[in-house]
Amino acid sequence: MLGDGKSVVLSFDDGPAPVSALESILETLQENGIKAEFYVLGSEVEQYPDAARMIVGQGHAIENHSWSHEDLSSAVKQDVRWELEQTQNIIIATTGVTPTRIRPPYGAGGFRGNLDPELIEVARDLSLTILTWDIDTEDWKAPKGLGPEKLRNIETQFTQQPRKVSFNILMHVQPATARDLSSFISQLREWGFVIAEP
Numbered sequence: 001m002l003g004d005g006k007s008v009v010l011s012f013d014d015g016p017a018p019v020s021a022l023e024s025i026l027e028t029l030q031e032n033g034i035k036a037e038f039y040v041l042g043s044e045v046e047q048y049p050d051a052a053r054m055i056v057g058q059g060h061a062i063e064n065h066s067w068s069h070e071d072l073s074s075a076v077k078q079d080v081r082w083e084l085e086q087t088q089n090i091i092i093a094t095t096g097v098t099p100t101r102i103r104p105p106y107g108a109g110g111f112r113g114n115l116d117p118e119l120i121e122v123a124r125d126l127s128l129t130i131l132t133w134d135i136d137t138e139d140w141k142a143p144k145g146l147g148p149e150k151l152r153n154i155e156t157q158f159t160q161q162p163r164k165v166s167f168n169i170l171m172h173v174q175p176a177t178a179r180d181l182s183s184f185i186s187q188l189r190e191w192g193f194v195i196a197e198p
């Protein structure tokens with residue numbers, strides 16, 4: 001089977017809003033006994049502090065996804081620093097947790113072979129590991145969510161990385177993903193994957 005001897009970590013970007021989608025995602029994760037990671041925006045944590053605390057309260061990892069979803073690869077160093085530092089500060093102040101990972105918006109400047117030197121420097125100063133993803137669900141593309149077309153594409157991405165044994169799967173906090181998450185988790189398990197903790 002596709003996932004024999006292999007594991008996946010589920011990650012959700014661009015939260016904590018919309019809060020109703022987040023609540024639904026958290027409920028599905030809880031029902032399935034899964035711990036995931038959430039790459040949140042500082043600006044949304046400021047606006048929805050209770051939602052950020054909900055992520056942490058249910059045992060999930062909360063991580064840095066910049067303040068305003070800026071493309072950090074084209075930003076000057078001063079802006080990169082501001083984006084990451086402000087986000088660290090608001091997450092720590094709101095949840096008491098210090099993020100250890102940064103996922104740059106769009107993955108820009110974060111992929112091996114294309115790493116942005118300023119991003120590397122700022123991340124190091126803030127003790128953040130730069131982490132992108134292995135499987136892009138494209139859940140934000142029309143038709144949104146994790147329907148049959150997306151599943152075929154996801155299956156292809158797994159088969160294109162035959163020697164890899166652990167995969168980080170990128171999704172987003174949005175209603176269509178919340179709606180389809182339960183069946184997606186079932187599909188991953190049918191394929192034989194173990195869903196691991198981040």
Ligand SMILES: [Zn+2]
Pocket residue numbers: 013014065069105106
């Ligand atoms: Zn994002």
